[in-house]
Amino acid sequence: MLPKISKIQELKENQTTAFLIDNTNQLESVSLTDSEKKYVEEKLKEEQEASLFRYPNIIFFHKEKDAKKYLQTEAARKAGAAFFDNLKKEKIKSVQISRFGKKHLTLPFLEGLLLSDYSFSKYKKKKDDNAPDEILIADNAVSEEQIEELVKITEAVFHSRNLINEPLSYLTAKKYSEEMEKMGNEAGFKVEVFNKKKIESLRMGGLLAVNKGSIDPPTFSILEWNPENAKNKKPIVLVGKGVVYDTGGLSLKPTPKSMDYMKSDMGGAAVVASAIYAIAKNKLPVHVIGLVPATDNRPDGNAYVPGDIITMYDGTTVEIRNTDAEGRLLLADALSYAKKYKPELVIDLATLTGSAPMIAAHHALIAMGNNEDSLQKLKQTGEETFERLVEVPLWEEFGKPLKSSVADLNNLGAREGQTSIAGKFLEHFTDYPWLHLDIAGVAFLHEKDSYRPEGGTGFGTRLLYHFLKKFN
Numbered sequence: 001m002l003p004k005i006s007k008i009q010e011l012k013e014n015q016t017t018a019f020l021i022d023n024t025n026q027l028e029s030v031s032l033t034d035s036e037k038k039y040v041e042e043k044l045k046e047e048q049e050a051s052l053f054r055y056p057n058i059i060f061f062h063k064e065k066d067a068k069k070y071l072q073t074e075a076a077r078k079a080g081a082a083f084f085d086n087l088k089k090e091k092i093k094s095v096q097i098s099r100f101g102k103k104h105l106t107l108p109f110l111e112g113l114l115l116s117d118y119s120f121s122k123y124k125k126k127k128d129d130n131a132p133d134e135i136l137i138a139d140n141a142v143s144e145e146q147i148e149e150l151v152k153i154t155e156a157v158f159h160s161r162n163l164i165n166e167p168l169s170y171l172t173a174k175k176y177s178e179e180m181e182k183m184g185n186e187a188g189f190k191v192e193v194f195n196k197k198k199i200e201s202l203r204m205g206g207l208l209a210v211n212k213g214s215i216d217p218p219t220f221s222i223l224e225w226n227p228e229n230a231k232n233k234k235p236i237v238l239v240g241k242g243v244v245y246d247t248g249g250l251s252l253k254p255t256p257k258s259m260d261y262m263k264s265d266m267g268g269a270a271v272v273a274s275a276i277y278a279i280a281k282n283k284l285p286v287h288v289i290g291l292v293p294a295t296d297n298r299p300d301g302n303a304y305v306p307g308d309i310i311t312m313y314d315g316t317t318v319e320i321r322n323t324d325a326e327g328r329l330l331l332a333d334a335l336s337y338a339k340k341y342k343p344e345l346v347i348d349l350a351t352l353t354g355s356a357p358m359i360a361a362h363h364a365l366i367a368m369g370n371n372e373d374s375l376q377k378l379k380q381t382g383e384e385t386f387e388r389l390v391e392v393p394l395w396e397e398f399g400k401p402l403k404s405s406v407a408d409l410n411n412l413g414a415r416e417g418q419t420s421i422a423g424k425f426l427e428h429f430t431d432y433p434w435l436h437l438d439i440a441g442v443a444f445l446h447e448k449d450s451y452r453p454e455g456g457t458g459f460g461t462r463l464l465y466h467f468l469k470k471f472n
């Protein structure tokens with residue numbers, strides 16, 4: 001449960017407080033002893049943060065970074081996260097936030113604090129309950145509406161983190177579609193789920209091929225938020241890779257640092273669902289559709305094999321060369337399906353290639369596509385939300401390794417340039433403005449990084465929400 005957040009006019013005395021300042025002269029307004037003041041001044045010369053422990057309270061200072069605006073904003077988020085870690089350690093339940101510096105810092109500070117207040121403790125006997133339960137905001141520049149919006153976005157991010165952290169023993173494809181139905185009921189968007197029979201009748205050959213080795217049926221879920229006041233005439237379609245577990249299939253992955261992380265291979269779908277959740281909860285005037293093909297990828301008696309030739313939903317034939325390149329197969333079917341909406345823009349998100357983290361580690365997703373304008377806008381939003389992106393090309397040359405002598409395409413390509421090659425494979429199934437976001441490096445962390453926890457991060461939810469909020 002997130003803490004209760006209220007606005008206050010005046011600061012309380014003897015309370016844990018965070019002061020956001022842009023210069024140390026502002027310390028005059030804080031009642032500090034001479035030695036405390038000296039300590040804070042010295043500390044803030046070198047660093048952005050200083051903490052005074054005045055048992056049972058903490059006085060925390062964050063000095064604005066002298067940098068570009070989006071970097072200042074991110075420094076404020078990180079300070080909020082550092083403050084949260086202090087609070088948790090000291091089991092402090094109620095805190096207040098006060099601003100002397102520039103107006104745009106309080107909200108990101110609060111955002112970093114809230115995004116830190118997450119743990120996946122469903123399967124633990126001992127739940128962790130040391131987080132604060134009350135936050136008081138003494139800043140007139142922050143409105144109740146902004147706080148409400150932030151809380152809803154944060155809850156959406158937590159939904160995607162939970163989905164990513166759920167193991168296959170709980171989150172099968174069917175369960176996944178049910179979880180999205182629950183989210184739809186909560187936030188007010190529509191969810192329709194195609195079962196295996198329906199998927200077979202539609203001949204979604206990519207999704208069905210990957211599912212052949214599984215004892216659990218696949219699902220194809222359609223999420224839709226279409227408010228009366230939608231600004232766009234044609235919908236925006238979000239497509240998410242929903243591989244609930246990727247063993248690699250018969251092209252089996254090794255376990256350490258590979259298969260052992262693969263419950264996160266539905267991270268793209270989780271972000272699609274949580275972005276639509278945030279949009280619906282905040283009633284944004286935008287028509288969005290989410291498409292989520294879901295299955296696990298496993299070896300079994302009937303599993304698809306290298307050498308197979310499959311026919312996709314749009315009739316394209318694909319020679320399978322590696323069963324571990326499965327994501328593109330089910331995404332391709334969903335991308336072909338998206339054509340029926342005559343979309344204004346399609347964005348797919350997928351933990352698609354192991355080469356994506358080789359490019360930008362966990363610092364950025366890898367983006368490519370055929371629509372320069374949306375890509376530039378997304379890049380801008382990426383800086384503002386600090387869910388950044390790095391662009392790679394989709395040159396014609398990347399299509400060459402995907403040729404096949406027995407089918408229209410092969411699903412492997414080559415090792416070098418794999419992130420672009422996989423994008424090139426997807427491009428074949430699009431005929432509309434489209435962006436592909438490879439989130440393999442950012443969806444799941446092996447250790448905590450400030451307000452991003454270990455495990456599922458939800459990276460992409462805030463990016464899509466703010467991008468679509470500005471969309472017109």
Ligand code: BES
Nearest residue numbers: 246265322324325351352353354355440
């Ligand atoms: N799900 C993996 C990609 C992945 C790797 C995601 C590491 C997150 C972390 C994907 O299905 C895959 O196995 N891709 C292969 C493709 C290759 C066989 C062409 C890869 O990138 O190694």
Ligand code: ZN
Nearest residue numbers: 246324325326
């Ligand atoms: Zn794979």
Ligand code: ZN
Nearest residue numbers: 243246265327
């Ligand atoms: Zn995969």
